[in-house]
Amino acid sequence: MSTPADVRLTLPAAPESLEQVYGMFETFWVQCPDIELHERIRFETATVEIANNISKYVATDDFSITLADRGGEIEALFEDSGPPLRFDPRSATMPDELAESGRGLALACAAVDEVHYHHENHQNIWRLVLRRGAEHTRAR
Amino acid sequence: MIEMDTGFGDDAAVIRPQGRLTMVSAPQLRSMVVKAVEDHRIRVVVDLSATEFMDSSGLGALIAGLKTTRQAGGDLRIACMGPQVATIIQLANLDRVLRPYPTVAEALQ
Numbered sequence: 001m002s003t004p005a006d007v008r009l010t011l012p013a014a015p016e017s018l019e020q021v022y023g024m025f026e027t028f029w030v031q032c033p034d035i036e037l038h039e040r041i042r043f044e045t046a047t048v049e050i051a052n053n054i055s056k057y058v059a060t061d062d063f064s065i066t067l068a069d070r071g072g073e074i075e076a077l078f079e080d081s082g083p084p085l086r087f088d089p090r091s092a093t094m095p096d097e098l099a100e101s102g103r104g105l106a107l108a109c110a111a112v113d114e115v116h117y118h119h120e121n122h123q124n125i126w127r128l129v130l131r132r133g134a135e136h137t138r139a140r
Numbered sequence: 141m142i143e144m145d146t147g148f149g150d151d152a153a154v155i156r157p158q159g160r161l162t163m164v165s166a167p168q169l170r171s172m173v174v175k176a177v178e179d180h181r182i183r184v185v186v187d188l189s190a191t192e193f194m195d196s197s198g199l200g201a202l203i204a205g206l207k208t209t210r211q212a213g214g215d216l217r218i219a220c221m222g223p224q225v226a227t228i229i230q231l232a233n234l235d236r237v238l239r240p241y242p243t244v245a246e247a248l249q
Contacts, residue, residue: 052163098206
């Protein structure tokens with residue numbers, strides 16, 4: 001069986017352009033029909049939250065997203081040329097239940113198995129990984 | 141698009157977000173709950189049957205609406221949520237404060 005091609009999109013770092021991310025997922029899921037619904041939901045939810053964060057907080061004109069099916073796992077890679085971020089995404093915690101904001105990164109971390117961030121060659125690089133068939137990502 | 145239906149009694153409103161409830165559309169939901177409470181409709185049900193996708197901004201708008209209605213002596217309830225909305229509420233540990241109702245009628249009781 002052939003490996004599906006990566007789906008890549010470069011878009012302006014503005015909230016209005018995030019609609020394109022949903023169209024990107026429609027293409028990706030057609031290429032990966034065997035990925036289960038609960039895995040799609042978690043992966044798409046996490047990816048949208050990182051895209052939201054970049055478009056809201058990173059001083060960059062545009063950024064790219066690449067979605068890839070690696071067989072046992074699916075991956076989202078984000079690249080932008082904004083200044084380095086000064087926090088560790090792994091330290092994100094869910095705010096108080098009555099908080100009206102501040103959940104995005106914590107949600108992304110809760111939804112997928114791995115969230116990595118580093119700055120390299122003047123690029124912010126985020127990588128999300130969801131391992132397929134992992135028991136703890138199953139919907140309750 | 142978000143619609144508000146006020147045909148459920150003088151103190152109630154049903155708000156129906158359609159499509160995606162995200163960073164772009166969440167401010168409209170916040171405004172509609174404020175408008176409902178200003179019109180003394182302090183029992184607000186958010187019917188999520190047509191909400192395909194919600195992000196953390198959508199969650200924030202629901203929490204803002206919950207606080208707005210409770211400060212007025214009312215409540216905000218959610219009904220008819222689909223699998224993505226259920227997942228994000230569970231991941232955010234909000235299933236206690238945003239207890240889901242299976243139907244709008246039950247949420248209005």
